[in-house]
Amino acid sequence: QVQLQQWGAGLLKPSETLALTCGVYGGSFRGYWWSWIRQSPGKGLEWIGEINHSGNTNYNPSLKSRVTISIGPSKNQFSLKLSSVTAADTAVYYCAKRGGGEVDVWGKGTTVTVSS
Amino acid sequence: QSVLTQPPSASGTPGQRVTISCSGSSSNIGSNFVYWYQQVPGTAPKLPIYRNNQRPSGVPDRFSGSKSGTSASLAISGLRSEDEADYYCAAWDDSLSGWVFGGGTKLTVL
Secondary structure (H helix, E strand, C coil), X not given: CCEEEEEECCEECCCCCEEEEEEEECXXXXXXXXXXXXXXXXXXXXXXXXXXXXXXXXEXXXXXXXXXXXXXXXXCEEXXXXXXXXXHHCEEEEEEEECCCCEEEECCCEEEEECC | CCCEECCCEEEECCCCCEEEEEECCCCCCXXXXXXXXXXXXXXXXXXXXXXXXXXXXXXXXXXXXXXXXXXXXXXXXXXXXXXXXXXXXXXXXCXXXXXXXXCCEEXXXX
């Protein structure tokens, strides 16, 4: 059973770049889409984007200009970078595994706060 | 504003059947599968229904899903206190080339 462990800085200042990494343990990296999803305080889920093992990506059009999802830095890891953050980017960020269509494995979530 | 529309709240008493709706358009629900996620506040979501009406192993058959046209529904029968959570629908949107979620429905078991 695949497990996801995520890490990264939890406190940022406006205009900085958010950087999170997610490690995939206990299963194959191939054959799936690896996603980032966030949830602002008291709000619903928002899909940020995803990547597959070949490096193909899909991004939320509303965030595309600021988002980069990549494989690495180590094997079986994938990363999220979100540039020029503002208070509106304050959220819990989840990494997740998507199989056929469904997200069936989630990381525990990382709380990211943007504050001056 | 979420692309998929859900009622903000729903409620029922133990043993009752409740239904949560999700309304979209031809570019998302109308042409793609619908997925439902259950989230207890403070925890990561879980998947009770995928591909409109399929249940992952371990999910009780009290949970069921359906889709018709550009709308979908999640039904929970024999309501239990542990079903109290936020429920989100999701689908791929062909126009946006991305995944879209509903705004979520808070289910309260009275």
